Structure formats: C-alpha cells, structure tokens
Amino acid sequence: MMSVNNIINQESLNAALSKSFAMKRIPILAAVFSFFDAGLGHIFNGNFKKGILFYFSFQSILILVVLTNTFKTFYGLLFSLATILGFRIFLIVHSFFEAKKILEFKPRYFNRWFFYPAFMVLSVMFYFSVSKLISPLNKMSAHVIAASSMEPVLLKNDYIMADENYFNKNSVGRNDIIIYHPNKNSKNAILGRIIAIAGDTISSKDFQIYLNNQPLDESYLLPYNYSEADYLNPTLREFEEVIIELNSIFILSDNRMNSIDSRMFGQVSVDNILSKPLYIYWSEKFNRIGTAF
Numbered sequence: 257m258m259s260v261n262n263i264i265n266q267e268s269l270n271a272a273l274s275k276s277f278a279m280k281r282i283p284i285l286a287a288v289f290s291f292f293d294a295g296l297g298h299i300f301n302g303n304f305k306k307g308i309l310f311y312f313s314f315q316s317i318l319i320l321v322v323l324t325n326t327f328k329t330f331y332g333l334l335f336s337l338a339t340i341l342g343f344r345i346f347l348i349v350h351s352f353f354e355a356k357k358i359l360e361f362k363p364r365y366f367n368r369w370f371f372y373p374a375f376m377v378l379s380v381m382f383y384f385s386v387s388k389l390i391s392p393l394n395k396m397s398a399h400v401i402a403a404s405s406m407e408p409v410l411l412k413n414d415y416i417m418a419d420e421n422y423f424n425k426n427s428v429g430r431n432d433i434i435i436y437h438p439n440k441n442s443k444n445a446i447l448g449r450i451i452a453i454a455g456d457t458i459s460s461k462d463f464q465i466y467l468n469n470q471p472l473d474e475s476y477l478l479p480y481n482y483s484e485a486d487y488l489n490p491t492l493r494e495f496e497e498v499i500i501e502l503n504s505i506f507i508l509s510d511n512r513m514n515s516i517d518s519r520m521f522g523q524v525s526v527d528n529i530l531s532k533p534l535y536i537y538w539s540e541k542f543n544r545i546g547t548a549f
Contacts, residue, residue, distance in 0.1 A: 268499035281355035283491050289372065290351040293379050294344065296321060296372060297351030301358060304366055310347055311379070319390060327396045327418060330535045330546040339485070395420035397531060399435065399445075405515035406447045408478050409433065409549070415538035427507055428453055428526055430467075436507065436523045437528040445530055448507035448517050449476075452500045459497040460519075462487075466497075475512055491519055498523070505529075 281301050290297030295311030317340060326332035328489055356389065401414045410416070410433075418435055430436075433451045437443075451472070452458040463482060465472040487493055492513060500506055504523040509515030518524060535548040 276497060279318070281358045281361050283352045283355040286355035287348045287352040290348040291344075293376050294347050297347065297373055299366060299375070300372070301351060301354050302361060302364060302367065303354070304364075314340075314343060315382070315386070319386065322390050322394045325394050327394070327417060328420075328534060330537060330548065333417065333537060385463050387439045390402050392421075398537070399533075401447070403447075403515075405509040405511050405517075406433070406449070407511045408512055409476060410447060410533070410536075411539065411541070412546070413540055414544065416534055417537050418533045420531040422532040423526070423529055428529070430456075433533050434507070435530045435533065437530065438516075438524060438527070440528060442528075446509075446516070447533075448509050448515075451508045451518075452498075452506035454500050454502050454504060455470065456500045457497050457498065457504070458506050460494045463493055463512070477512070480513065482513075486513065495519055503527070 267547055280485070284299040284302050287301045293311070295307035295309070298310055301307075321327070321336045321340070326336045331406035397418050397420055399416050399418060401410050401416065404412045429448055430450055430453060433447065434450060435445050436449055437491045438446060452467055454469055457473075458465065460466065463486075465474065490528035498506065501523060503526050505526060506518045507524055508519070533549050535546060536544050537546075539545050539547075
C-alpha cells in the first residue's frame with residue numbers, strides 16, 4: 257500500500273507539474289505584441305478569436321480610410337490618424353490589462369514562440385497584397401518642399417499632401433499648382449503653377465505676363481523691386497508670344513526671379529504632370545498647417 261508520504265509527494269509533484277503548465281501572462285509583453293501587430297497581444301493572452309477579430313477590425317479601418325479618400329482633406333487626415341492611432345492604443349492598453357487579470361494560463365498550440373513572428377510575417381504579406389489592390393483607387397503622396405520657387409504660397413520645408421489621381425478625373429486648369437517633370441527624360445520633380453493651357457497665347461514684356469493678349473493679374477506674387485541686373489536678363493524679363501499646343505501647358509513658378517520653368521524649357525506635356533498638391537499638413541509656421549490649394 258502507498259504510504260502517506262508517497263501520497264503527499266505525489267500531490268506535490270502534481271502541483272508542481274500543474275504550475276509548470278499553468279502560468280501567468282506578462283502584461284508588458286502582451287502590450288508589445290499589440291504594438292507590433294493588432295490583435296497579437298490578445299492571441300498571446302490565449303484569446304485567438306478575439307485577436308483575429310481585432311486584427312481584421314484594424315485592417316478594415318485602414319482599408320476604409322483609403323476607399324473613402326479621407327486623406328484628401330486636412331481634417332480628414334486628422335480624423336483618420338486619430339481613429340487609427342486611437343484604436344491601436346486601445347488594443348495595447350486592453351491586452352495589457354487583460355494579461356494582468358490572467359492568474360493561471362495554460363499555453364495552447366498558438367502560444368508557441370514561432371507563432372508570433374510567423375503571424376507578423378503573414379500580416380505584412382496581407383497588408384502589401386491588399387495595398388496593391390486598393391492603392392490605385394487613392395494614390396496620395398507626401399512631399400517636403402526643398403526650394404523657394406513657389407513662395408509665398410509654398411515655403412521651403414513645408415510638408416504637403418498631393419493627389420496623384422487628380423488629373424485622371426479632372427481637366428487641367430489655369431492657376432492649378434502642380435508637381436511635374438519638365439520633360440519625359442527628366443527625373444526631377446518640380447513645383448509650378450499652370451498659367452496657360454492648350455489654345456492660349458502667352459507672352460511677357462518687362463516682367464508683365466500677357467495671357468490671350470490681356471495683362472494677367474497675379475495677386476499671388478510677392479511685390480518685387482526689379483534691379484538693373486534683372487532688366488538685363490532677357491530670359492526673365494520677356495519672351496515672345498507662344499501658342500500653347502494641344503495636350504500642353506505653360507508653367508511658371510511664383511518666385512519668378514528664383515525659379516526654372518517654361519521660360520527656360522518651354523511648354524510641358526500634360527502627360528508629365530505627376531500630382532496636384534492639396535494642402536499643407538506640416539510647416540515650421542504653424543498658422544500655415546491645413547492651408548488648402
């Protein structure tokens with residue numbers, strides 16, 4: 257017969273074995289997993305279904321932001337970022353406190369160490385696959401202004417959001433500010449303002465632009481006192497009348513004395529337009545943030 261000591265030892269062994277398989281979760285690790293991938297912290301806590309639900313909820317928010325074109329306005333951008341960031345913070349905090357409540361935890365098949373990096377790799381693959389499918393619907397791009405050629409409308413070090421699909425749905429118009437290549441072989445993107453479109457005539461005399469034989473009112477330009485050296489520069493001072501060809505535009509920058517534009521390289525094909533700036537989302541001058549064009 258089994259002695260009392262043997263029974264006690266067996267119970268101690270069973271308790272030790274039970275503790276080895278029943279453990280607590282580490283809250284900070286759950287939060288870290290949630291930071292790197294939505295829902296992964298909850299999977300770490302043993303809630304696989306909840307984790308998958310949170311993961312696809314977060315991905316759905318990202319997809320919805322793209323499909324609804326919310327980034328096309330500054331306040332839409334703020335709302336979208338606040339929603340995305342707010343939901344991610346909720347997941348981090350929720351998984352952290354959920355882990356603190358777990359006193360005993362028995363690992364399951366999805367709690368093996370290799371599952372977590374595998375999940376993150378699959379998540380990245382899923383993200384890029386979906387992005388490839390939906391990105392043509394809303395091709396937005398962010399840029400930082402590297403030169404002063406469009407002052408005072410755009411200053412050096414302004415950060416802007418631009419719509420690469422804008423001219424697929426809208427025709428080019430006079431006064432549109434655009435990002436473009438001067439020619440098909442150029443790799444440099446330039447900012448400028450469309451002054452004349454197909455069928456227009458444009459010329460310049462003593463720094464005054466004439467559009468369709470009428471002086472062009474350009475209130476967006478800064479007042480400028482021309483020097484004698486400026487008047488001696490024929491490229492900047494004047495050019496002969498040009499008739500804008502079909503599918504072409506004539507572009508000038510607002511900072512006329514410190515820019516390269518159609519005065520130097522001539523008309524630009526509409527096909528060389530890359531995008532249309534929509535608004536400033538960050539600037540060293542805070543009052544400029546949110547300015548739309």
